Amino acid sequence: MRETINFKLNDKPMRLTVDGERMLLWALRSELSLTGTKFGCGEGFCGACTVLVNKEAVRSCQFPVKDVKGKEVITIEGLAKNGNLHPVQKAFIKHDALQCGFCTPGMILNAYSVLLKNPQPTHKEILQNMEENLCRCGSYARIVEAIKTAAKEMKGGGKR
Amino acid sequence: MKKDDYMDLDFSDIEAHFPLDRREFIKLFGGGIVILVSLKDAEALLQQQRTRVRPELPEDFNAFLRIGEDGRVSCFTGKVELGQGVITSLAQMLADELEVPLDSVDMVMGDTDLCPWDMGTFGSMTTRFFGPPLREAAAKARAVLMELAAEYLQVPLNKLQAKDGVIFDKTQNKNKVTYAQLTKGKKIVKKLVGKASLKAVSEFTIVGKPISRTDAQEKVTGKAIFTGDIRLPGMLYARILRAPAHGAKIKSVDTSAAEKIKDVRVVKDGDLIAVLHKHPDEAGKALAKVKAQYDLPEAKVDDKTIFDHLLNVAPEGEAVVQGGNLQTGEKLSAHIVEETYLNSYVAHAATETHTALVKIEGDKTTVWASTQTPFRAKDEVAQALGVPSQNVRVIPPFVGGGFGGKSSNKQVVQAARLAKLTGKPVQVAWSRAEEFFHDTFRPAAVVKIKSGIKDSGKIFLWDYIVYFAGERGSQQFYDIPHHRTVSTGGGWRGAPGSHPFGTGAWRAPANNTNTFARESQIDIMASKAGIDPLEFRLKNLKDKRMLGVLTAAAEKFGWTKSKAANGRGYGISLGIDSGTYVAHMAEVEVDKKGAVQVKRVVCAQDMGLSINPEGAKMQIEGCITMGLGYALTEEIHFKGGEIFDLNFDTYEIPRFSWLPKIETVLIDAKDSPPQGGGEPAIICMGAVVANAIYDAVGARLLQLPMTPERIRAALP
Numbered sequence A: 001m002r003e004t005i006n007f008k009l010n011d012k013p014m015r016l017t018v019d020g021e022r023m024l025l026w027a028l029r030s031e032l033s034l035t036g037t038k039f040g041c042g043e044g045f046c047g048a049c050t051v052l053v054n055k056e057a058v059r060s061c062q063f064p065v066k067d068v069k070g071k072e073v074i075t076i077e078g079l080a081k082n083g084n085l086h087p088v089q090k091a092f093i094k095h096d097a098l099q100c101g102f103c104t105p106g107m108i109l110n111a112y113s114v115l116l117k118n119p120q121p122t123h124k125e126i127l128q129n130m131e132e133n134l135c136r137c138g139s140y141a142r143i144v145e146a147i148k149t150a151a152k153e154m155k156g157g158g159k160r
Numbered sequence B: 001m002k003k004d005d006y007m008d009l010d011f012s013d014i015e016a017h018f019p020l021d022r023r024e025f026i027k028l029f030g031g032g033i034v035i036l037v038s039l040k041d042a043e044a045l046l047q048q049q050r051t052r053v054r055p056e057l058p059e060d061f062n063a064f065l066r067i068g069e070d071g072r073v074s075c076f077t078g079k080v081e082l083g084q085g086v087i088t089s090l091a092q093m094l095a096d097e098l099e100v101p102l103d104s105v106d107m108v109m110g111d112t113d114l115c116p117w118d119m120g121t122f123g124s125m126t127t128r129f130f131g132p133p134l135r136e137a138a139a140k141a142r143a144v145l146m147e148l149a150a151e152y153l154q155v156p157l158n159k160l161q162a163k164d165g166v167i168f169d170k171t172q173n174k175n176k177v178t179y180a181q182l183t184k185g186k187k188i189v190k191k192l193v194g195k196a197s198l199k200a201v202s203e204f205t206i207v208g209k210p211i212s213r214t215d216a217q218e219k220v221t222g223k224a225i226f227t228g229d230i231r232l233p234g235m236l237y238a239r240i241l242r243a244p245a246h247g248a249k250i251k252s253v254d255t256s257a258a259e260k261i262k263d264v265r266v267v268k269d270g271d272l273i274a275v276l277h278k279h280p281d282e283a284g285k286a287l288a289k290v291k292a293q294y295d296l297p298e299a300k301v302d303d304k305t306i307f308d309h310l311l312n313v314a315p316e317g318e319a320v321v322q323g324g325n326l327q328t329g330e331k332l333s334a335h336i337v338e339e340t341y342l343n344s345y346v347a348h349a350a351t352e353t354h355t356a357l358v359k360i361e362g363d364k365t366t367v368w369a370s371t372q373t374p375f376r377a378k379d380e381v382a383q384a385l386g387v388p389s390q391n392v393r394v395i396p397p398f399v400g401g402g403f404g405g406k407s408s409n410k411q412v413v414q415a416a417r418l419a420k421l422t423g424k425p426v427q428v429a430w431s432r433a434e435e436f437f438h439d440t441f442r443p444a445a446v447v448k449i450k451s452g453i454k455d456s457g458k459i460f461l462w463d464y465i466v467y468f469a470g471e472r473g474s475q476q477f478y479d480i481p482h483h484r485t486v487s488t489g490g491g492w493r494g495a496p497g498s499h500p501f502g503t504g505a506w507r508a509p510a511n512n513t514n515t516f517a518r519e520s521q522i523d524i525m526a527s528k529a530g531i532d533p534l535e536f537r538l539k540n541l542k543d544k545r546m547l548g549v550l551t552a553a554a555e556k557f558g559w560t561k562s563k564a565a566n567g568r569g570y571g572i573s574l575g576i577d578s579g580t581y582v583a584h585m586a587e588v589e590v591d592k593k594g595a596v597q598v599k600r601v602v603c604a605q606d607m608g609l610s611i612n613p614e615g616a617k618m619q620i621e622g623c624i625t626m627g628l629g630y631a632l633t634e635e636i637h638f639k640g641g642e643i644f645d646l647n648f649d650t651y652e653i654p655r656f657s658w659l660p661k662i663e664t665v666l667i668d669a670k671d672s673p674p675q676g677g678g679e680p681a682i683i684c685m686g687a688v689v690a691n692a693i694y695d696a697v698g699a700r701l702l703q704l705p706m707t708p709e710r711i712r713a714a715l716p
Helices: A024-031 A087-094 A104-117 A123-130 A140-154 B006-011 B022-029 B043-051 B086-098 B126-153 B179-183 B216-221 B280-287 B306-313 B326-332 B374-385 B410-422 B432-437 B511-529 B533-540 B544-557 B613-632 B685-697 B708-714
Strands: A002-009 A012-019 A050-053 A056-059 A072-074 B032-037 B063-067 B073-077 B105-109 B160-163 B166-169 B172-178 B187-191 B236-240 B249-254 B265-269 B272-277 B291-295 B318-323 B335-343 B355-361 B364-369 B392-395 B426-429 B445-453 B459-467 B482-488 B568-577 B580-590 B596-606 B661-666
Touching: A012 A024, A024 A050, A024 B280, A050 A104, A056 A104, A087 A104, A087 A140, A087 B216, A104 A123, A104 A140, A104 B216, A123 A140, A140 B613, B032 B126, B063 B086, B063 B126, B073 B086, B073 B126, B086 B105, B086 B126, B126 B160, B126 B166, B126 B172, B126 B179, B126 B187, B166 B179, B172 B179, B236 B280, B236 B410, B265 B410, B272 B280, B272 B410, B306 B445, B326 B445, B326 B459, B326 B482, B335 B511, B355 B410, B364 B374, B364 B410, B374 B392, B374 B410, B410 B426, B445 B511, B459 B511, B511 B533, B511 B568, B511 B685, B533 B544, B533 B568, B544 B568, B544 B580, B544 B596, B544 B661, B568 B685, B580 B685, B596 B613, B596 B685, B613 B661, B613 B685
Parallel strands: A002 A072, B032 B187, B073 B105, B236 B426, B364 B392, B459 B482, B596 B661
Antiparallel strands: A002 A012, A050 A056, A050 A072, B032 B063, B063 B073, B160 B166, B166 B172, B236 B272, B249 B291, B265 B272, B318 B482, B335 B445, B355 B364, B355 B426, B445 B459, B568 B580, B580 B596
């Protein structure tokens, strides 16, 4: 059913008239041309489509767009502020924590959500909380280091 | 097959063309200085002629660079960036030789209208084969600039020096001119003839330095454009009906329910049945309403019987290499070890599925595609549409992982046909199920080895036959007097009728299979002789580079002799791929249920001159991490042409929790030419884990992947 959905997208008010049952991934990619959020597996197994809804990491390929009503959505395009990269983004660059880059937006947003909940995660906690995000190029070791660096940069506040 | 014939397998169907004539080319690029270089002229490439590259490289130029009037340098290469990092390392080579800052280089990659013909990005060939002519082109450009500067500054050439895009008088620093000033208003096109004067390794300031990825900024902000991210006015997204099994024939199809959905277009063109919509998810929903009946062929093989089937249909093999006399070797041996090694079909499973967007406008067709072979895609599209190849332009944006799987361009042809049939730009992005179904898997394969040792632990016999993997990496490198290596089955594509579905090159093709078998067999012999596996290898090796990596790995790892099997164990594996030598050591923990946790992996790698040591380490880490998958879990389950693993729920690839501690050692070999880096370190992952499992619990695994069930079954 087509409905009008008001929500906050990357800090700006957004009004979208769509079939509310459509998945957020496609609303972002094809209605709004926000293509940083990627399609990887379509069934919630890989995490390439991860975005934040009210600061919780969700699989946008499994998340109906009607469920963002009145909520705050953050995609990879909304993470940098006034041209300044977020500490997680900076840490990914510093550690070369990516290769092909296709899983990277999902990795970064999932990592950010992990740090929001647990600002100083241990090595094991990082592994556990990143477990459902897949990187076929095998950048896991560097991603873990990047998250540790970002945690230090964010100094426990988790502020953007 | 002869050595390195693997290249033929991939390229035998290509016809090479260069799209632009020289005049068009100069018009297109405007002012500045352009250097063209033909691979045939580059000395480094001449040495590679022995690899019997087909088709013949075009007579025209193959690489070039341009120094624009703004001083920016563009490098045009037919290679593509898949994550392997050549966007950075090629720019390093160019910038160093040309004496410009790295950030003044723009890489233009894979565009078939702008870039010189290239056979494809695979085989760890970019640095080895494209690097040398690129350096030569840069050196030539520098020479041209020096001559212009001599005239401009009225200073003799021998008093001039170039640095950071500026040429100055060594005796009077203030007397200087920038590359931008020199190129202003010029239109100079030079072809490299003969040999340019290259910098010595000791003079490098950018090559050999660890450089961060130059594409990282785009990739962490979501700005990096992949094929699926391109939006064109009026474009449609297609979803294509997939048969339930390879070899299935469609009996009937009912698209009426899909056709009733608003804005849905249905296309039926022979074997191609597609639904299209302006939104990809809506096209997907419509596809679910298409009902089709198929005739399924009788399933003759499955994932268990495939190995017997392959052995049954294997043609007579051909010796890759042989020496001495096998009968003599057998007589001289005190112990004979005969084993058979198996590995299953493995998927590429890149995170980005195969994607293409095709726009046809008048007689011009433009294709954006996730492909490792843009020039092959161009010819395939031309053929599918019945248009001349020069009317087709393929542009590969960033590619989200390839590993050999994106050498196949089926999705490109699908999109091209649909664009022609609908008159609209059409994007095809495979679902994950399609990605698994249409994949050209790493082939299931069998290796049989009969080998013999004296009581001293010296190997005297090596009789090796590999079925269906391909011969890359099959040649053993130990000092064995009586040996023969045979390869059969037609390489990784497989002889017709051998595999129930498509197979192809998978990161370091054939070498994963061959190295698993060889290095497992070496360990079994060491154990038979009662000699430590490290000592056993040292005793049987003469190759200095191999001894170099083995000793370096042992030192870093702190190799100690095996203790009683107590659940923790160490393993070793050695290998050669793409000219690069690797030695791996691993520590594993195996629990009572047969579950393996790899705790630590050390890799020592001799790749000659490392252009970007940080990039090389990234590739080693990626190889080790990805390689854990084929070692432990990755395996396609199937019955006949029906594929049961269609997503990451059943097809398990490595995850964060698998991550071992990874340590890399790059051997300092600056004076040797650079070798491949994207594949070598993956080849040892089967055997290094297998050998460590044996050390840990005494279970000898002869089949990949080494699942808990197989480990439990192999326990003593």
